[in-house]
Amino acid sequence: MNTRLLKKTGGFLLTVLASTILIVLIHLLTSGMYLLGVPKAQEVQAVTLSYPQVSEAVKEVNDREKIEQAVKLTGFLKYSLFQEADPGGEPLITMTYRLADGRTVSVSANRETVWWKGKARALKKPDMFLNLAQGIFFLEDLAQE
Numbered sequence: 001m002n003t004r005l006l007k008k009t010g011g012f013l014l015t016v017l018a019s020t021i022l023i024v025l026i027h028l029l030t031s032g033m034y035l036l037g038v039p040k041a042q043e044v045q046a047v048t049l050s051y052p053q054v055s056e057a058v059k060e061v062n063d064r065e066k067i068e069q070a071v072k073l074t075g076f077l078k079y080s081l082f083q084e085a086d087p088g089g090e091p092l093i094t095m096t097y098r099l100a101d102g103r104t105v106s107v108s109a110n111r112e113t114v115w116w117k118g119k120a121r122a123l124k125k126p127d128m129f130l131n132l133a134q135g136i137f138f139l140e141d142l143a144q145e
Helices: 003-031 064-076 128-137 139-144
Strands: 044-050 059-061 093-099 104-109 113-116 119-122
Touching: 044 064, 059 064, 064 093, 064 128, 093 128, 128 139
Parallel strands: none
Antiparallel strands: 044 059, 044 093, 093 104, 104 113, 113 119
C-alpha cells in the first residue's frame, strides 16, 4: 500500500481522535460527570428512600415506574471533576437500590454534594436532584409540614 496514503490516513485518524477527546473533555467540564456504575432499572427489585428532615418513615418503592424514576434521577447527580466537595456536609437523602442478585447499592446527597462509592463529590447543579426527589417521592410529606 502507498506510504503516503497511510500517513494521510493516520494523520486524519489522529486528528479525529484528538478532536473527540477535546469535545468530551469540554462537555465534562461544562456539564459534569455522570455517576459510573449506577444499576439499570431492570436489575433493581426495590428502592428505599430515606429523607429524615421531611419524613421519619423510610419509603420503599416496588412499582416498576417509580423504580425507573429513581434510577433515572441519578442523572441529575452529575458532579464537577475539579471542584472539592464540602468536607463538613452531611447527606439529606439516601436512595438504596436492592438488586435482583441480592446486592444493595446506595447513593446519598444534600443540596451541594453527592456521596457515591465512598467518595464525596461537588454537584455540578446544586439543588436540582434534591428538588426533583422531593417532588417525586416526598410531595405528600412536604405538604403536611
